[in-house]
Amino acid sequence: MNEQSHVILPNVDAAVRLATQAQRLFQDQSLVVRRAIVQAMRDAASANAERWGTMAVAETMMGRLKSKGIGGRPFFLGLHAQPVLTKLGLFKHEVFPHTDQAYKRGLYLPSGLTLTKPQIDVVCAAVREIAEGC
Numbered sequence: 001m002n003e004q005s006h007v008i009l010p011n012v013d014a015a016v017r018l019a020t021q022a023q024r025l026f027q028d029q030s031l032v033v034r035r036a037i038v039q040a041m042r043d044a045a046s047a048n049a050e051r052w053g054t055m056a057v058a059e060t061m062m063g064r065l066k067s068k069g070i071g072g073r074p075f076f077l078g079l080h081a082q083p084v085l086t087k088l089g090l091f092k093h094e095v096f097p098h099t100d101q102a103y104k105r106g107l108y109l110p111s112g113l114t115l116t117k118p119q120i121d122v123v124c125a126a127v128r129e130i131a132e133g134c
Helices: 012-027 031-067 083-087 097-105 117-131
Strands: none
């Protein structure tokens, strides 16, 4: 992958220019290479569909909370699935379905010892409002 594969572009016009360049490069490739690229895209979409969908939902909730001045972030990957730990051979043949579901669907909300009751009420009201579709 080149360096531009992970660039966050400043605006839509820049994204369109980059996409146009990519399309020209793609068209110049042989049919075999284009088929391989398309298959790799299909494989990535298939392998990540559930996670990407879950991320979209979480990001929507996070975005709506942020618009109300409330921070949040997705859950971390469970320890049993952390690459550094699995490379060490830890958690082999162990399954943690609840942790996996929390990672896929969970969202951290503001918390801490300094959070006041009124702040907690604001967070709860915002989550309730969003959950109800307001």
